[in-house]
Amino acid sequence: MKIAVIPGDGIGKEVMQEALLVLETLQELEEDLSVDTTIFDWSSDYYLRTGRMMPEEGLTILADYDAILFGAIGDARVPDDVTVWELIMPIRKQFDQYVNFRPVKSLPGIASPLAHADHIDFVIFRENTEGEYSNSGGRLYRDKPQDLAIQNTVMTKKGIGNIVSAACDYAQKYGKSTVTSATKSNAVIHTMKFWDECVTEEMKQYPDLHLKSYYIDALVAYFVEKPQEFEVVVASNLFGDILSDLGSAIIGGLGLSPSGNINPERNYPSMFEPVHGSAPDIAGRGIANPIAQIWSLALLLGHLGRTDLEKVIVSSIERVLEAGEVKTADIGGSATTKEMGTAIREAVKMSFERRVV
Ligand code: NAI
Ligand code: MG
Secondary structure, eight states, X not given: OEEEEEEESTHHHHHHHHHHHHHHHHHHHOTTOOOEEEEOXXXXXXXXXXXXXXXXXXXXXXXXXXXXXXXXOOBTTBOHHHHIIIIIHHXXXXXXXXXXXXXXXXXXXXXXXXXXOOOOEEEEEEEOSSBTOOOOEEEESTTSTTOEEEEOOBOOHHHHHHHHHHXXXXXXXXXXXXXXXXXXXXXXXXXXXXXXXXXXXXXXXXXXXXXXXXXXXXXXXXXXXXXXXXXXXXXXXXXXXXXXXXXHHHXXXXXXXXXXXXXXXXXSOEEEEESSOOOTTTTTSSOOOOHHHHHHHHHHHHHTTOHHHHHHHHHHHXXXXXXXXXXXXXXXXXXXXXXXXXHHHHHHHHHHHHHHX
């Protein structure tokens, strides 16, 4: 496997170190796992040095890899729209990573802030290449009284069909019965009505699956009131983005949530990254939770066919959390990033010892 590693900014660099150490441990334990990693320092520092977030031929370079492990970007010295639109967005869009896969799952030893919610286990399929996050639009009459901005939402039958079929394929594979669609067709009458139509049309291919469609405002309330009821949620780019931060919050925080930007056809490398950003408020202190990043590595290995190693990592994370001795500050403890990373590596080693026995 050839993996491109982009740690990025802030805590991205800190949590990536721990993920790479987990990968190193796996390679020591598993003879038939051979991974070549190349680290790219594409980040805000790189931008301040070169005027670009990545080299001009950046995407061509990445196209040679089997997958990308990404940390997080964002730095007060560079506008957020530059870091996002010149690094993450081109990768997601040009590599047609139209599935943004975001698991939302209760973990042992981690109390949900919702008193009644201990068995949350669903997955969000967020459309990742079009929708509300388009660069179509513009600004007119800047600094004049009639100043105005237009931002166009781009929804295509193909784009919506693709994300819905990815969600449905997943639902079938994992024995789920219901797919929930996030909409707002009562108010956003052009694009969201179209979304509804395309979702219904695509779901005809999956007669055994049940479709539930909710307006986004009601849906966020249901995420809080009855999160156990969801299995697979499919949403547009913006709605999916917001829903997945809420998803992270109800299972105990951003430090625990991984994601995949996936090109299901495998024409391009897919990219795996924590849901969280560069967390400037805690960066440089060595206290960030590395679980989201390590779990993202697990998703990457699963995507490349090593679901056995994905399971080893995820169950190691669960065992550490269940034991409850090592917890970072965001989940109510005082352990450092390194201590959490080390505990997970020890748990990985233990699962291999058990496997050998
Ligand atoms: P954020 O996710 O960086 O932080 C939100 C809050 O969660 C902060 O209080 C932070 O300390 C905490 N947090 C996040 N990850 C944590 C972890 N692993 N362990 C412990 N605590 C953690 O979001 P925010 O503050 O809105 O954005 C900061 C920067 O990150 C901005 O520049 C933003 O554009 C960028 N960003 C980048 C993303 C990416 O690279 N894909 C995604 C989201 C934001
Ligand atoms: Mg987000």
